[in-house]
Amino acid sequence: MALSIVHLLKNECPNCHKGKVFKDKSLFSFGFPKMNDYCSHCNTKFSKEPGYFFGAMYVNYGLNVIQGIGTYFIVRPFFSETFDLRIFPVIAGVLIALTFFNIRFSRLLWIYMLKNYAT
Template sequence: MSERSKVQAVLQGRCPQCREGKLFKHGAYNLAKFTKINQECTSCGVKFEREPRFFDGAMYISYALSVGLFLVSAFIIYMFFHPVSENVYMLAIISEVILLYPIMFRTSRIIYLYAFGGLKFGGNKK
């Protein structure tokens, strides 16, 4: 049985059921393959994609995470660097999108699977 907490499992991209198996096959910054998710858990064998196009709903979580990140960035720029031109805000947002896209993509899928995947933690059942 895993010693990981739910928060640790989410942050590490682990299976919601056993908290051991990895959800993604490759590293986040392997740009050719960062979207490849395992079909099933390598530890307990549970199927991750609950139905065809299951992870389409993760785009709403990705949107919410992105808006939150942009608001925090704009607040920090405003509080510590004000007054600056609008170009600074645009440069910050565009840089964040480019640098953090793989992380946001994965995080939104992980959160969506934990929230709507119907999988409950039950330890390693294999």
């Protein structure tokens, strides 16, 4: 399990752990991700069928919820009132800053969760 997380964070193929899923090597680059169609080492197809990454949107939503709640609890001590409307722009800023990371990470999570599906 811990080994898969390391490979996932390194943008590696879920099958052979040698090829890259995304053309850009880093998970932290800006712009919409450009994916490789196949692994350069073992020829695993990353997009199994049309609409394959539709489920990754739900993973992305879950990541955003977790990050939003986490941001709230981190910045809450810096505000005097329990419910201060000035917290919302801070949370929105964090979520916008993490958008491109979340897109890549959710797709990688989706590929790793369903790596044995219809190979």
